Amino acid sequence: MKSNALFLREISSEARKIGLTSGQPKILDFLLKYEEADQKTIASYCEIEQATVGSILLRMENSGLIQRxxxxxxxxxLYVSLTNSGKDAAMLLADIFQKVETKATAALSEQEIKTLHILLEKICATMQTV
Known part of the structure; x- marks a missing residue:
């Protein structure tokens, strides 16, 4: 839990520097990957309550990051997709994710990083079926 909290704190700090608020990084990352989805799908994938996603999407729409x-x-x-500004923000965010992940795994070997990814994917898969 501590590792997760430290990782998220760093991501959130960097995301704020590019004008993103809580919840927006997850949604931008999802839309960059899947391009378009409805609110229910976004909420499910991002593990955010649907009503909360609605208010996050409204702020994102008002900021010009998404269109519905x-x-x-x-x-x-309504289907949600990124605007050009949203794509730019999502690409900046992808760089932030990469930078923080590189920092977090700096003390690990390449094999340990691969093993970590495999184990985290297994944990996610197990927790999603519970």
Whole structure:
């Protein structure tokens, strides 16, 4: 838990420097990877309550990071995607993630880093099925 807290604190600090608030880094990272999704999918993937995601998305939309639109005439479901500004912020964020991960694993060998990634993926998979 301490490692996670330290990692998140560093990410949050760097993200604030580029104007991002809590919750926005996860969503930007998701949208950079998947390009477009509805609010429910974003909430599930990012492990954030759907109502909370709604307010985060509103702030992101007001900041020009995302756009929401109807897909195939479905008025009940809005799909979210990055704007050009959002893509730029997401790319800056990817660099931040890489920098912090490099710092966090500096004392590990390449094999230890690979093992760590494998173990963390296994933990995530196990926790998602619980």
């Amino acid at each position: 639109r109807q897909k195939d005439g479905n008025r009940r479901s």
